[in-house]
Ligand SMILES: [Zn+2]
């Protein structure tokens with residue numbers, strides 16, 4: 001059994017304990033005392049880019065809701081100390097640090113308005129927001145990462161990581177726990193992903209810090225990434241499975257977030273490559289905003305401590321799950337059997353389903369010419385429904401599935417029967433993903 005596919009049984013996970021071979025049970029015992037689930041969001045925006053809140057206001061809300069790790073992923077910018085000024089009259093800012101942004105009247109969604117400053121002052125006091133009057137207007141100082149980290153970072157409970165969202169007209173990619181940005185584009189969408197991965201490796205591998213590369217919202221804005229883009233780059237290990245910006249009417253027969261994932265992993269499993277793991281994020285652009293709903297998507301990670309290394313190591317071996325509101329109590333895999341147990345807060349009827357792909361699957365895509373879509377023509381892929389087919393269903397909050405000899409992999413999903421889709425807007429612009437659900441990563445023998 002591959003090490004990355006082995007999941008430790010937790011104290012609560014007597015569920016699968018008898019199935020574990022002795023050696024692995026001993027390993028599990030050694031790791032047992034400190035491993036726990038951490039909840040995190042690796043995609044969010046503040047006033048540093050096109051988000052609505054001052055960053056400290058957003059952070060206070062995430063922390064209050066029990067998040068343990070978090071990254072602001074501003075568009076093409078890090079929340080640095082470096083002096084920045086977006087007015088013309090720089091004099092009053094001599095010797096100042098960080099970014100100063102002009103106070104604006106309401107209008108554009110992300111304008112820095114008085115209301116948003118007032119919110120921060122309500123939370124942290126009148127003196128908490130620095131402002132300066134200039135001939136150009138009133139400017140507000142945005143707190144940089146180091147100050148936010150001092151204010152909110154907590155070794156045991158809250159890990160804040162520097163990050164940015166490399167934002168091109170085509171692809172969006174998150175670079176987490178990095179201290180330098182880059183930007184590149186390509187005439188092909190998949191080319192941005194591929195070239196950016198190489199660029200990131202070149203820039204960050206030598207920096208001595210663990211970093212994470214994530215392909216964001218493949219559906220947005222209009223099926224921007226195809227499964228074949230991630231089949232072409234087996235080193236890319238993370239994609240954003242759920243994101244509240246993925247609002248677009250779907251093309252019947254084209255890939256969905258779940259089939260996108262299964263298509264890539266069916267290929268990778270049959271070529272002995274690493275899995276593509278999913279993340280859950282909310283891509284919050286404002287915690288009080290009704291247009292982009294915060295707190296709907298997050299990632300649960302089981303790690304022994306709250307450091308970037310421990311969190312990324314756990315994510316890299318698949319010890320994480322995706323949530324749109326449901327917590328998992330335990331996930332175990334002993335090389336054959338995947339067991340999952342959810343811990344719902346809500347009343348309701350729950351269902352556990354297992355999905356996978358058989359070894360004799362047909363990998364041939366069908367193509368949809370998306371001339372009707374905005375911005376550009378592109379070739380959208382659709383695949384056989386046998387990829388990611390349902391293998392088993394259980395009523396209730398727990399279930400298990402033992403891999404058969406013809407299975408490439410298995411993954412589980414827990415849902416509340418009748419749950420609403422993740423809100424994305426109006427009319428047809430809804431996510432195919434339900435709220436109050438959780439997805440395990442894929443596992444194979
Ligand atoms: Zn984006």
Ligand SMILES: [Zn+2]
Pocket residue numbers: 043044045073165283
């Ligand atoms: Zn974003």
